[in-house]
Amino acid sequence: MRCQRCQFENVPGESRCFKCGSILGGQNIPVDVHPPRMSKWQAPFRSTIRRLRLWSVLPEECIYEWLPSWMKIMSGNAFLVLILSIVPGLAHFTQRRFRQVRWYLVAWVVFLLTGMFLYGGPIGFLLIGLAVATHVWIAFHAALLVEHQDIGYRIFDVVFLLFLYMFFYWGIRATVFGDFVFANTALRIPRQSVQPGDCQLARRSLAQPRPFSRGSLVLIYPVNEVVGYHNSRTVSGELMTVQIIGLPGEEVQIKDNAFVVNGRILDANEYSVPGWMTMRKSVVIRVADDSYFVNNVYNIAGHGALTLNEAIIGNVCIVGARDIKAKAIMRWLPLTRRGFLRSDE
Amino acid sequence: MRRFSRLEFGDKGDEGAGKPAFSGEEIRDAEYFNEQATRYWLAADFEVALRNYSRALEQDHTFYPGWLGQVMMLIELNELKEADVWADKALEMFPEHPELLAAKAIAYTRDGRPEKATAYSDNSITKENVTSLVWLARAEVLLNRKSGIAQNCISKALSAATGEEGPAIRLQAGRLLNRKGDCAGALQYLRAVVDELPKSALAWYELGLAQARLGRPEAQMSFEQAIKLRPNWQSAEEALSKFNNRGFFSKFFGR
Numbered sequence: 001m002r003c004q005r006c007q008f009e010n011v012p013g014e015s016r017c018f019k020c021g022s023i024l025g026g027q028n029i030p031v032d033v034h035p036p037r038m039s040k041w042q043a044p045f046r047s048t049i050r051r052l053r054l055w056s057v058l059p060e061e062c063i064y065e066w067l068p069s070w071m072k073i074m075s076g077n078a079f080l081v082l083i084l085s086i087v088p089g090l091a092h093f094t095q096r097r098f099r100q101v102r103w104y105l106v107a108w109v110v111f112l113l114t115g116m117f118l119y120g121g122p123i124g125f126l127l128i129g130l131a132v133a134t135h136v137w138i139a140f141h142a143a144l145l146v147e148h149q150d151i152g153y154r155i156f157d158v159v160f161l162l163f164l165y166m167f168f169y170w171g172i173r174a175t176v177f178g179d180f181v182f183a184n185t186a187l188r189i190p191r192q193s194v195q196p197g198d199c200q201l202a203r204r205s206l207a208q209p210r211p212f213s214r215g216s217l218v219l220i221y222p223v224n225e226v227v228g229y230h231n232s233r234t235v236s237g238e239l240m241t242v243q244i245i246g247l248p249g250e251e252v253q254i255k256d257n258a259f260v261v262n263g264r265i266l267d268a269n270e271y272s273v274p275g276w277m278t279m280r281k282s283v284v285i286r287v288a289d290d291s292y293f294v295n296n297v298y299n300i301a302g303h304g305a306l307t308l309n310e311a312i313i314g315n316v317c318i319v320g321a322r323d324i325k326a327k328a329i330m331r332w333l334p335l336t337r338r339g340f341l342r343s344d345e
Numbered sequence: 346m347r348r349f350s351r352l353e354f355g356d357k358g359d360e361g362a363g364k365p366a367f368s369g370e371e372i373r374d375a376e377y378f379n380e381q382a383t384r385y386w387l388a389a390d391f392e393v394a395l396r397n398y399s400r401a402l403e404q405d406h407t408f409y410p411g412w413l414g415q416v417m418m419l420i421e422l423n424e425l426k427e428a429d430v431w432a433d434k435a436l437e438m439f440p441e442h443p444e445l446l447a448a449k450a451i452a453y454t455r456d457g458r459p460e461k462a463t464a465y466s467d468n469s470i471t472k473e474n475v476t477s478l479v480w481l482a483r484a485e486v487l488l489n490r491k492s493g494i495a496q497n498c499i500s501k502a503l504s505a506a507t508g509e510e511g512p513a514i515r516l517q518a519g520r521l522l523n524r525k526g527d528c529a530g531a532l533q534y535l536r537a538v539v540d541e542l543p544k545s546a547l548a549w550y551e552l553g554l555a556q557a558r559l560g561r562p563e564a565q566m567s568f569e570q571a572i573k574l575r576p577n578w579q580s581a582e583e584a585l586s587k588f589n590n591r592g593f594f595s596k597f598f599g600r
Contacts, residue, residue, distance in 0.1 A: 004409055024407065029406075033415075036430055038424040050457045
């Protein structure tokens with residue numbers, strides 16, 4: 001058996017050359033002779049990465065080589081892998097499972113970003129939920145899928161991780177995005193393109209201590225008023241977007257389906273009067289120095305024929321400056337009307 | 346057995362140099378498919394060439410030129426990661442083979458990884474029986490690092506080329522210089538190559554590219570010759586169209 005490469009004469013029956021180690025002919029070993037091929041869609045990505053490498057933007061070595069050694073050691077322990085998996089795909093990356101990293105990360109990022117974009121509506125919540133579920137699966141697949149073969153263990157793992165990561169996401173939301181809050185409105189403000197049922201994005205940090213100007217959309221917990229034998233006044237547990245009509249110290253009058261502030265009639269397109277405030281008799285309400293007059297749709301209940309008067313309207317429409325929780329900055333949902341709210345008057 | 350040891354030259358190629366003397370159906374062994382692959386490579390049809398190298402290996406998986414050819418075709422097709430993987434597989438069959446190490450060096454240098462490319466190239470030239478391909482790979486790595494001694498490596502590659510390999514190595518040298526922008530240097534090799542391999546569409550195309558970059562009107566004829574040899578070749582047609590439609594300043598300054 002002569003080696004094709006080094007021409008060394010080997011003992012018959014040998015599979016490899018004694019001198020150079022090359023494979024020798026005459027062996028019936030099945031060998032795959034068809035090379036792997038690049039998918040067409042990969043070509044532009046590869047080309048971009050190559051260019052970035054040539055421009056020294058990307059390192060020559062795989063980023064895996066940059067990982068600290070302790071991180072690679074962690075990848076051997078299931079519990080530590082769960083900790084690594086707080087960053088989605090990191091555990092897979094330390095285990096050199098780059099394909100998983102790629103696909104899982106793409107799925108997670110797509111769910112998360114789309115969910116954030118649609119946050120505030122049911123689809124948004126669903127997508128955020130899917131992002132959490134993907135994150136859970138990434139961690140589960142990296143750490144426990146191989147170790148726990150029993151179906152009971154696996155279900156327990158998934159449920160446990162689901163709660164763990166939901167808590168984690170809730171914490172992230174509260175700490176990083178805690179300043180932002182969403183609320184619906186019952187108002188119709190044509191000039192701001194706001195319709196009843198719309199969802200607004202608001203910032204808490206803009207609520208205090210800045211004084212508000214007329215027309216600002218702010219978030220409050222609306223008041224429920226029961227008039228009659230059992231007079232009661234409760235605050236709703238859900239934030240709502242309302243519009244500031246009267247500033248501290250001003251006199252607000254509701255007359256002919258319009259607000260009149262200190263004798264000036266406000267444009268009904270921008271300061272529309274809710275239906276429940278429309279009355280035959282004009283009422284005048286004076287706003288206290290540390291309060292605002294806001295308009296909204298409130299829950300007012302009463303026994304028998306209910307007559308609205310200054311006291312009832314004052315009770316539900318006068319809001320203390322401290323009770324304003326946030327200031328709306330964007331029309332968030334529906335998407336067709338998404339945009340920044342106009343600046344104040 | 347070398348990859349280019351059975352090249353066809355000019356009209357002689359049609360007669361099938363090195364083919365069995367008897368008439369009748371050809372023996373479709375690894376050699377046959379290797380020959381076909383080389384023919385397709387000279388026609389710049391790298392995809393079909395790769396397929397033929399695979400078929401050669403289907404006949405005989407210990408056929409070394411088939412493995413090297415596959416790796417080189419993957420590089421030609423710009424599938425560098427796959428070329429690297431496949432070179433590793435070939436190295437399992439032929440450990441420490443300098444040409445496979447050199448092929449890996451080429452794949453790395455084209456993939457923008459000069460450090461690794463240099464390491465593989467260094468490794469390849471320390472082996473015994475350093476071939477032209479190893480020196481050409483060395484030249485490419487050095488040209489990529491803008492080293493002045495690349496030309497020496499090309500000279501060594503040409504001097505290391507055995508008789509029948511010469512035109513193919515000159516073609517590769519010309520292509521390398523063309524790719525690196527040394528069109529005048531490429532021209533001197535490619536002119537010789539088209540005399541030796543007049544039926545190679547790849548040689549004419551590369552010559553046309555070098556001439557076009559230097560603003561030579563002969564580029565049109567070279568591209569046309571390439572298209573004649575390989576009809577409907579998109580790259581050559583595009584190059585010809587680009588050359589014919591070049592602007593006033595390009596024509597005026599000969600660029």
